[in-house]
Amino acid sequence: MNSRLQGIGMTSMRTRERLIQRLRAGGIRDERVLEAMRQTPRHIFMDEALGSRAYEDTALPIGGGQTISQPYIVALMTQALLKDGPLDKVLEVGTGSGYQTAVLAPLAGRVYSVERIRWLKDQARRRLAELGIQNADLYYSDGGLGLPQRAPFDGILVTAAPHSVPAALVAQLSPEGRMVIPVGPRGNQDLLRIRRDGPGWQEEFLGKVVFVPLMDGLD
Numbered sequence: 778m779n780s781r782l783q784g785i786g787m788t789s790m791r792t793r794e795r796l797i798q799r800l801r802a803g804g805i806r807d808e809r810v811l812e813a814m815r816q817t818p819r820h821i822f823m824d825e826a827l828g829s830r831a832y833e834d835t836a837l838p839i840g841g842g843q844t845i846s847q848p849y850i851v852a853l854m855t856q857a858l859l860k861d862g863p864l865d866k867v868l869e870v871g872t873g874s875g876y877q878t879a880v881l882a883p884l885a886g887r888v889y890s891v892e893r894i895r896w897l898k899d900q901a902r903r904r905l906a907e908l909g910i911q912n913a914d915l916y917y918s919d920g921g922l923g924l925p926q927r928a929p930f931d932g933i934l935v936t937a938a939p940h941s942v943p944a945a946l947v948a949q950l951s952p953e954g955r956m957v958i959p960v961g962p963r964g965n966q967d968l969l970r971i972r973r974d975g976p977g978w979q980e981e982f983l984g985k986v987v988f989v990p991l992m993d994g995l996d
């Protein structure tokens with residue numbers, strides 16, 4: 778591993794390990810998720826100036842009014858998505874920094890991730906390449922519409938909050954598929970785990986969360 782990925786001081790393996798212990802203490806039990814997060818250098822997904830805070834359990838700004846999600850929430854969502862077993866095809870809505878994509882990649886056959894801000898997508902692509910991740914495909918498109926050309930998906934993970942569950946996304950789940958998604962207005966968002974149920978779906982409440990809004994159309 779090169780020294781930038783390895784990290785030193787506040788980005789060292791030891792600092793990262795403290796974050797993993799914190800996630801464990803917070804109730805994250807899935808060892809596959811903890812291992813993926815241990816192996817993913819979060820500091821390369823943000824400005825170097827913020828790197829010293831990369832392994833704190835907080836969301837941080839990534840430019841364009843967007844944020845890299847809090848590690849605990851990344852872990853919780855990934856664990857909820859994987860709960861019923863391994864996933865072949867996964868759609869992520871809201872690539873942002875690319876951090877969640879990097880955590881998902883070793884846990885899925887292939888990850889498709891869509892982002893509506895082009896420079897964020899391009900930057901994420903460079904970072905994923907730097908990590909040698911080859912099973913993630915990034916798209917510049919409106920994720921509220923899903924990614925019909927690659928559907929159906931075994932799992933869909935949404936990292937920006939719509940006001941209600943987008944029917945287009947449910948329609949792109951495979952029959953056994955599940956989706957983890959924050960839903961609701963700013964200040965009152967529910968994290969939901971959704972399973973298809975015939976033409977409709979069932980919802981499980983996972984907790985209250987704070988996400989940026991899912992926007993309509995491209996930037």
Ligand code: SAH
Pocket residue numbers: 843844845846870871872873874875876877878891892893894897918919920921936937989990991992993994
């Ligand atoms: N998973 C990201 C979180 C980024 S914040 C990470 O780990 O860093 C949410 C992202 O969703 C932002 O980058 C925002 O631009 C994007 N987004 C918002 N609405 C979208 C839409 N309709 N389609 C695709 N991306 C969207």
